[in-house]
Amino acid sequence: MLKRALIYGKFRTNGIYGSFENGTRWSRLMSMYPPHYAEPIFKKDSQNMEKYELAKLSHVPIKAALNSSSDTIFNAELKQKMLAYIVKCGNSRLARELLTKTFEQIKRAQIERKHLVKQDNGHAICIDAEKLLIQAIENSRPLLQLSSIKRGGVKYQVPVPLTSKKSYFYAMKWILDAAKEKDRKISLSSKLAWEILDAAHGQGRVIKKKNDLHRLCENNRAYAHYRWS
Amino acid sequence: MKMFRKHVGSISRISTQLQRGPPTVGSIAGLSTEAEAAPKQERVDEKITEFRTAITNPGGHSPLQIAKFYTIPAEEKKRIFGGGGLPKQYELQIKTFTEACLMVRSPALELLQYIKQADLSKPVVRYVLYGENGVGKSLTMAHVLHYGALHDFLLVHVPWAPNWMKRPKETANATGQEGFIDLPFDAAAWLVHFKTQNAQLLQKLQLKTSKDYVWSKRESTPTGSLLTELVEHGIARIKYASETIAAVISELKQLSTAGQCKVMVAIDGFNAFFHPETRIFSDNKQRVTPDRITLTQPFLNITNYDWTNGVCILSVDKIAMTEGYMESYMPRYLLGKDGFEHLDPFVPVHVDNYTDKEFTNYISYYVDRFWITKTAPDLEDQLKFMSNKNPYTLMQLVRGL
Numbered sequence: 001m002l003k004r005a006l007i008y009g010k011f012r013t014n015g016i017y018g019s020f021e022n023g024t025r026w027s028r029l030m031s032m033y034p035p036h037y038a039e040p041i042f043k044k045d046s047q048n049m050e051k052y053e054l055a056k057l058s059h060v061p062i063k064a065a066l067n068s069s070s071d072t073i074f075n076a077e078l079k080q081k082m083l084a085y086i087v088k089c090g091n092s093r094l095a096r097e098l099l100t101k102t103f104e105q106i107k108r109a110q111i112e113r114k115h116l117v118k119q120d121n122g123h124a125i126c127i128d129a130e131k132l133l134i135q136a137i138e139n140s141r142p143l144l145q146l147s148s149i150k151r152g153g154v155k156y157q158v159p160v161p162l163t164s165k166k167s168y169f170y171a172m173k174w175i176l177d178a179a180k181e182k183d184r185k186i187s188l189s190s191k192l193a194w195e196i197l198d199a200a201h202g203q204g205r206v207i208k209k210k211n212d213l214h215r216l217c218e219n220n221r222a223y224a225h226y227r228w229s
Numbered sequence: 230m231k232m233f234r235k236h237v238g239s240i241s242r243i244s245t246q247l248q249r250g251p252p253t254v255g256s257i258a259g260l261s262t263e264a265e266a267a268p269k270q271e272r273v274d275e276k277i278t279e280f281r282t283a284i285t286n287p288g289g290h291s292p293l294q295i296a297k298f299y300t301i302p303a304e305e306k307k308r309i310f311g312g313g314g315l316p317k318q319y320e321l322q323i324k325t326f327t328e329a330c331l332m333v334r335s336p337a338l339e340l341l342q343y344i345k346q347a348d349l350s351k352p353v354v355r356y357v358l359y360g361e362n363g364v365g366k367s368l369t370m371a372h373v374l375h376y377g378a379l380h381d382f383l384l385v386h387v388p389w390a391p392n393w394m395k396r397p398k399e400t401a402n403a404t405g406q407e408g409f410i411d412l413p414f415d416a417a418a419w420l421v422h423f424k425t426q427n428a429q430l431l432q433k434l435q436l437k438t439s440k441d442y443v444w445s446k447r448e449s450t451p452t453g454s455l456l457t458e459l460v461e462h463g464i465a466r467i468k469y470a471s472e473t474i475a476a477v478i479s480e481l482k483q484l485s486t487a488g489q490c491k492v493m494v495a496i497d498g499f500n501a502f503f504h505p506e507t508r509i510f511s512d513n514k515q516r517v518t519p520d521r522i523t524l525t526q527p528f529l530n531i532t533n534y535d536w537t538n539g540v541c542i543l544s545v546d547k548i549a550m551t552e553g554y555m556e557s558y559m560p561r562y563l564l565g566k567d568g569f570e571h572l573d574p575f576v577p578v579h580v581d582n583y584t585d586k587e588f589t590n591y592i593s594y595y596v597d598r599f600w601i602t603k604t605a606p607d608l609e610d611q612l613k614f615m616s617n618k619n620p621y622t623l624m625q626l627v628r629g630l
Contacts, residue, residue, distance in 0.1 A: 100629030
């Protein structure tokens with residue numbers, strides 16, 4: 001268990017959740033904490049901060065860290081989020097097993113690739129499955145989305161920018177959806193591994209889906225002003 | 230016959246995978262891409278002293294090599310472990326790492342020392358490997374098996390005995406004995422395994438049978454025919470495979486007692502032979518006990534101490550049992566009264582979790598093979614804490630890193 005001493009925190013600005021890009025803090029409507037509570041910092045290496053920062057925090061109440069947030073090599077923010085999306089019916093053990101197997105297959109595939117090309121530039125191949133997952137998610141994040149807005153009795157598909165939180169959500173959802181669209185005999189882990197590898201290299205169905213959406217938004221750029229007028 | 234082909238097919242697949250990667254030294258050299266030839270050589274040496282040893286013959290292993298990896302040459306791996314013997318997950322690792330490496334660990338060295346010092350003219354000594362789940366009993370056995378294969382032991386190796394009790398390929402009523410069950414495909418597969426492991430040695434020794442074996446009216450194996458002929462007959466006539474195994478094993482006992490050959494018996498999951506029941510059903514829909522299976526008898530026969538010029542390495546394993554019989558890993562519990570009395574007296578060899586040095590070396594090996602690419606300052610501590618230094622748990626933890 002984490003000690004209370006580890007939990008002192010600050011306002012997170014670098015995370016993907018917790019704040020909007022315009023600086024206003026985002027919090028749940030039904031949160032048990034009032035909005036002035038600070039996020040906990042449970043990662044050891046982000047606890048080394050300047051004195052004045054610590055002084056700022058010393059009188060700010062801080063949220064308790066979540067049970068699942070611990071500073072291990074097995075946890076990573078995006079990985080945990082992906083895990084949460086894989087879970088079905090609360091069976092998070094199964095989800096973790098699936099993601100572990102996915103990572104295993106990614107590693108095996110990459111190592112095999114590395115051995116194949118070892119003569120010239122084998123070191124260029126990334127084997128870290130977590131990095132590849134993050135790369136895949138970053139690559140498949142959409143910038144815009146179409147939302148239908150009614151103007152003068154006609155519905156227009158208006159391109160709307162996405163918040164970073166939403167774009168991460170779509171990226172992970174698309175990757176997972178693509179992985180779920182498979183033959184019954186293929187396991188989710190292997191398909192997910194291939195989808196992640198594809199997306200990390202900027203190809204595959206998820207990237208295509210993102211590009212299609214961007215193209216549609218581009219085509220409907222004439223309606224963009226309906227967002228505000 | 231189809232199963233059989235599958236079996237043989239898998240052997241050939243493994244072999245092709247192995248051929249893809251050259252053995253250790255070459256592959257390490259190949260991995261350091263940026264260096265030129267001369268510094269490369271230096272680096273290889275450095276790595277070998279770090280956590281690898283260049284001694285590929287288990288006979289040369291001494292406590293100096295403890296916690297170091299040695300490479301099983303692809304040819305030998307294919308010959309000895311082609312039909313099983315290495316755990317499935319380990320085979321997968323071998324494929325990914327493009328080399329078959331085993332760590333030299335103290336239980337294996339202990340066993341090797343016993344075997345080297347044993348007086349083979351005395352009745353066989355039974356060594357029983359025991360330990361918690363996933364501590365490396367099978368791999369210890371593999372290490373010793375490799376020694377046996379290189380030192381002119383005829384191998385009588387059962388890769389995983391519970392397979393016969395838990396998931397037999399096919400069952401049939403035995404022709405010879407009333408009320409017994411035959412496992413023809415498994416028996417034939419074992420004969421193939423026996424043949425591939427010992428082909429060279431059998432060729433060299435030219436062992437002959439001591440009596441006539443009459444299989445049916447038209448088929449028989451006369452006295453003085455080669456042991457390989459007997460084995461091949463069993464493979465060709467699957468119906469008689471179980472009886473052939475009994476014949477081969479009793480012949481081996483006689484031959485080794487006569488001093489014509491040395492025999493190494495290695496049976497993984499030996500306690501399966503003493504499990505209260507199997508998953509096989511007889512004609513009257515009742516579960517059969519292991520002693521009613523024809524394959525059990527010869528292997529109990531050869532683990533008896535009434536012959537000489539051999540060694541028996543047996544392992545008792547919790548997962549060889551089924552639910553309800555897995556409380557303890559101790560030989561007395563797993564073997565039960567009958568099994569314990571059958572083996573008594575035996576030499577127990579305890580296999581334990583990694584020591585600190587072994588653990589560190591394993592981590593460096595994983596890093597060397599790119600299996601761990603994360604670099605956290607306390608990575609090793611965390612893994613140590615999470616896995617309790619248990620080899621299997623470590624393997625399971627590291628795969629998702």
